Amino acid sequence: MATSLHAHVVEHLGSRIVSGQIPRGSIILAAELEQKLQVSRSVIREAVRVLAQCGLVNSTKRVGIRVLSAEHWNPYDDHVIRWRLASDHKGAQLRSLTELRISVEPMAAELAAEVAPEEMRKELMLISAQMNHYGRQGDLRRFLELDIRFHALVLAASGNEMFANLATPVGAILRGRTELGLMPERPHEEALLWHQSVADAISNSDPAAARRNMESIMRRTHNEISSLWENEPRLFVDPGKTS
Amino acid sequence: MATSLHAHVVEHLGSRIVSGQIPRGSIILAAELEQKLQVSRSVIREAVRVLAQCGLVNSTKRVGIRVLSAEHWNPYDDHVIRWRLASDHKGAQLRSLTELRISVEPMAAELAAEVAPEEMRKELMLISAQMNHYGRQGDLRRFLELDIRFHALVLAASGNEMFANLATPVGAILRGRTELGLMPERPHEEALLWHQSVADAISNSDPAAARRNMESIMRRTHNEISSLWENEPRLFVDPGKTS
DNA sequence: TGACACCAATCTGTGCAGGCATAAAAATAA
DNA sequence: TTATTTTTATGCCTGCACAGATTGGTGTCA
Structure with missing residues (x-):
C-alpha cells in the first residue's frame, strides 16, 4: 500500500513520534534523517510537510524539525488515529472515539430516518436481517463484518x-472489541433487536425511534468496552489554543 | 500568516478546487503549475502532497494531478472547512458542523461535569457571569467572544x-450566526439562563443537569440558524469507500 | 477481416544531488 | 542591557535519472 518512498518515511517517523520513541520536544535535523534513512532531501521535506499537517512536528528555520506534544496532534487525522491505536495509549484513543460515536450515532440514525435515500434504507433492512441470522448462529466473524457495514x-x-467519515474509526472500534475478546460468545438478543429496530425505524421514517434504539446500542457498547481505558489519563487541551 | 511559498500554493489551489473554479475530474500538470504560479517544482510537490492529504487531489504517474470530487475531501481538515465556509456551499458546511456540535456538546458538558479540572470549572463560572452581564447589556461583540470561549x-x-478540537469550527459557527444577523438584538433570557445552568452543573459535578441544559442551548441554536441551509442538497457518501 | 496479446514509445510523477538565499538563534561588540 | 555580526539549518531552485502507467502499433491466430 504505502509504496511511495516518502510515505514510508511518514510512517516511520509518525509511528515513532506517537509511540513516544521520539520524545516530544526533540529536535530532528533534516540532514540527519537524510543519511539515517538513506533518502534524499525532497523525500524528507515532503514527509515532514505531511507530518506537520498532522500536527506532529513543526519545522522552523535555523532550529530544525521540532517534535510537538500530543495536544497539538490532529485527533481526526487517519494516520494519527491509526498510530495511536497501535501505541501503548490505545485505550485513550478508543475512549475518545467511543465517546464521539456515542454522541454522533444516535443523531445519525435520527437524520437517516428523515433523509436517507431509498436504496440505503433497503440495504439496512437486508443487513440487519443477516445480522440476526449469523448472530443467532454464533458466527462472530460474519457478524462483525455486518455490524461494521451496518454502522457505516x-x-x-x-x-x-x-458523520459518514467516522465509519473507518468506528469500524476499528468494533474490530478492536472483538479482537480483544470483549464480545459475548454470541450477540445478545437485545442487541440484535435494537439493530433491527433501528433499521425498521429508518426504513419507516421514524426519527425518534431510530434515535432511541441507537441510543440503546450505544449504552450497551459503552458498558462492554469502557473497561479498556479505566486508568488512562485524560488530556485537557488548552482552550485558548485556537482563539 | 501564510508566509511560506508552498502554503500560498496550497491556499491558491485548495480554495479554487473547493469553490469549484477548478472542476472535479480536471487533470493538472505539475509543469503547468510551475510556470503559471512561477514557483519551483519542490514547492509544487509539497503543496500537492498537502492537498492530497486533504483528499482534494490524487497525483499518479503518467496522468498528472487529478482533482477529486467532494466525497473524497476530508471533512475534518481545517483547510477544507475554511474553504467550504468561504464557498457557495457555506450552508452545507454550516449544517454539517451544527449537526456535529448538537451531537457532541451535550456529551461534552456531561463529561466535563465528571472530569473537568477545578480551574476550568472556575473559569466557566466566571465566563457565564460575564455573559449574563454583557448579554443583558446588549453588547453583542463582547457576548460573542465570551460565547465562543464558553463553548471552547x-x-x-x-x-x-x-471534542476539544471542535472549538475552532464551533467558533466559526457562532461568528457566522452573528455576522449573518441571525442573532436577536440581545440574547434571550432563556439562553443566558441555560449557559449559567451548564456552568453551575459542571461546577457542581452534576452531569445530567449539564447535559440537559446544553441540549436546550443546542435546540435553540439549531432553530436559529437552520434556515441557512434549507435548499442545500445533502451529500451521501458511499459507505463502502472505507471497507 | 477482425479480435486479442504483446511490445515499444512516450509521458509524467518520483527520487536524487547540489547549489544559493534567507531567517532566526547565538555569539560578539558597544 | 542593547545592537551587530556570525553561524547554521531550512526554504527554494535546478538539472538529471528512474519508474510506472497509458497509448499505439505490431504480429499472431481465428
Missing part, C-alpha cells in the same frame, strides 16, 4: 459527510 | 481531545 451505512445515510 | 471551554473540559 447509518452514518452515511445521515447525509452528513462528517 | 466546555469542549476542552470534557477531557476528550476530539
Whole structure:
C-alpha cells in the first residue's frame, strides 16, 4: 500500500513520534534523517510537510524539525488515529472515539430516518436481517463484518459527510472489541433487536425511534468496552489554543 | 500568516478546487503549475502532497494531478472547512458542523461535569457571569467572544481531545450566526439562563443537569440558524469507500 | 477481416544531488 | 542591557535519472 518512498518515511517517523520513541520536544535535523534513512532531501521535506499537517512536528528555520506534544496532534487525522491505536495509549484513543460515536450515532440514525435515500434504507433492512441470522448462529466473524457495514451505512445515510467519515474509526472500534475478546460468545438478543429496530425505524421514517434504539446500542457498547481505558489519563487541551 | 511559498500554493489551489473554479475530474500538470504560479517544482510537490492529504487531489504517474470530487475531501481538515465556509456551499458546511456540535456538546458538558479540572470549572463560572452581564447589556461583540470561549471551554473540559478540537469550527459557527444577523438584538433570557445552568452543573459535578441544559442551548441554536441551509442538497457518501 | 496479446514509445510523477538565499538563534561588540 | 555580526539549518531552485502507467502499433491466430 504505502509504496511511495516518502510515505514510508511518514510512517516511520509518525509511528515513532506517537509511540513516544521520539520524545516530544526533540529536535530532528533534516540532514540527519537524510543519511539515517538513506533518502534524499525532497523525500524528507515532503514527509515532514505531511507530518506537520498532522500536527506532529513543526519545522522552523535555523532550529530544525521540532517534535510537538500530543495536544497539538490532529485527533481526526487517519494516520494519527491509526498510530495511536497501535501505541501503548490505545485505550485513550478508543475512549475518545467511543465517546464521539456515542454522541454522533444516535443523531445519525435520527437524520437517516428523515433523509436517507431509498436504496440505503433497503440495504439496512437486508443487513440487519443477516445480522440476526449469523448472530443467532454464533458466527462472530460474519457478524462483525455486518455490524461494521451496518454502522457505516447509518452514518452515511445521515447525509452528513462528517458523520459518514467516522465509519473507518468506528469500524476499528468494533474490530478492536472483538479482537480483544470483549464480545459475548454470541450477540445478545437485545442487541440484535435494537439493530433491527433501528433499521425498521429508518426504513419507516421514524426519527425518534431510530434515535432511541441507537441510543440503546450505544449504552450497551459503552458498558462492554469502557473497561479498556479505566486508568488512562485524560488530556485537557488548552482552550485558548485556537482563539 | 501564510508566509511560506508552498502554503500560498496550497491556499491558491485548495480554495479554487473547493469553490469549484477548478472542476472535479480536471487533470493538472505539475509543469503547468510551475510556470503559471512561477514557483519551483519542490514547492509544487509539497503543496500537492498537502492537498492530497486533504483528499482534494490524487497525483499518479503518467496522468498528472487529478482533482477529486467532494466525497473524497476530508471533512475534518481545517483547510477544507475554511474553504467550504468561504464557498457557495457555506450552508452545507454550516449544517454539517451544527449537526456535529448538537451531537457532541451535550456529551461534552456531561463529561466535563465528571472530569473537568477545578480551574476550568472556575473559569466557566466566571465566563457565564460575564455573559449574563454583557448579554443583558446588549453588547453583542463582547457576548460573542465570551460565547465562543464558553463553548471552547466546555469542549476542552470534557477531557476528550476530539471534542476539544471542535472549538475552532464551533467558533466559526457562532461568528457566522452573528455576522449573518441571525442573532436577536440581545440574547434571550432563556439562553443566558441555560449557559449559567451548564456552568453551575459542571461546577457542581452534576452531569445530567449539564447535559440537559446544553441540549436546550443546542435546540435553540439549531432553530436559529437552520434556515441557512434549507435548499442545500445533502451529500451521501458511499459507505463502502472505507471497507 | 477482425479480435486479442504483446511490445515499444512516450509521458509524467518520483527520487536524487547540489547549489544559493534567507531567517532566526547565538555569539560578539558597544 | 542593547545592537551587530556570525553561524547554521531550512526554504527554494535546478538539472538529471528512474519508474510506472497509458497509448499505439505490431504480429499472431481465428
